[in-house]
Amino acid sequence: MNEIAIPNKTAAARSGFTSYSLKVLALLLMTLDHIYYYLGGGILPVPHIFTLLGRISAPLFLFAMAEGFSHTHDRKAYLKRLYIASVLMSVGNGLVNAFLPHPGGAMVINGMFATLFLVGLYIWAIELLIEGGKERKWKKAGAAFVMLLVPVFSGIAVILFMGNMAELSPVGRIAFQAMYTLIPSPVFVEGSVFWVVLGIGFYFLRNKKIRLSVFYVLMSGFFFFSAAGAGLTYENLFILNDQWFMILSLPFILLYNGQRGRKMKYFFYVYYPLHVYLLVILARIVA
Known part of the structure; x- marks a missing residue:
């Protein structure tokens, strides 16, 4: 028996967060984080709490993506949208960095679309690998291995290229x-391997509150103890190594009521790159 039952529609309407409301909260906190990144640092007096609150946003997006991927009727279309968005944003980032450089030297490297794409790809590959092994369908298992390994080999190739850039x-x-740009690697996507593992964990631990909570606390604790190893100082824990602040995402995740809520199928695809580029332009105007 699952550790948590999905509530009925009547109960869901009264309490908890829908997938939609979690995404909206994540959008707001992400925007605060990006305001700090692009407009802080001497351009405008943006409080540091903005970026601390921003640590909450990525796990919420990953959780909502894992839930959405478990219910979608067309995984190919879902991943196709994320992939196209990741490629377009990678190109857009390059153009902005080249032709509208940030006055403070901040680089536009946001790429959550690629991270979400890899999470979905790996979830699908893991399930195919398990099914192929159980059913002794080696072609299916082989396809799963390809899905798992191509992004890894892409990362290795990128590292080799980077080591010989001058030549x-x-x-x-x-x-x-x-x-x-075209073959996202778990090493180079936003959040790197950590976010990919976190998203996969959310998927396979969905509807299991206790196990999910333990998993998430351990993931957050990794960052805290890594930071603590360099010294229990305010600067170290809250400025230099503040990723452990993501632990504050857990209450919102646990309050998820199992309902989708309103649709926002394309809003995030537009809002995410648009607000980043507008913040860079605003920084150039006010600097």
Whole structure:
């Protein structure tokens, strides 16, 4: 028996967070974080609490994505949207960095679409691998291995390219950029391997509140104790190494009521890159 039952519609309407409301909360906190990143640092007096609250947003997006992926009727279309969005934003980031550089030197490297895409791809691959093994369908298991390994090999290739950047020809540099953009790697996506593992964990522990909570506390604790190892100081824990603040996402996740709520299928795809680029332009105006 699952450790948590999905509430009925009447109860869900009265209490808890829907997937929609979790995404809206994550959007708001993400925006605060980006305001601090792009407008703080001497451009405007943005309080540091903005970026601390921003640590809550990524886990909420990952949780909502895992829930959405478990209910979607068309996984290919779901991943296709995330993949196209990741490629377009990677190109957009490059254009902004080249032609509208941030006055404080901040680089636009936001790429949560690629992270979410990899989470979905790996969830699907893991399930295919398990099914292929149980059913002794080795073609299915082989396809799963390809899905798992291609992003890893892409990351290795990117690392090799980066180690020889000075020697690369113009064609080699184009190949490097194409590899980086078109084949997301768990090493180089936003949040790196950690976010990918977190998203996969959310999926396979869904509807199991206790196990999910233990998993999440351990993941958050990894950051806290890594930071604490460098000294229990305010600067170290709250400024230099503040990712452990993501632990504050857990209450919102536990209050998820199992309902989707209102649709926002394309809003995030537009809002995410648009608000980042507008903040860069605003920084250039007020700097």
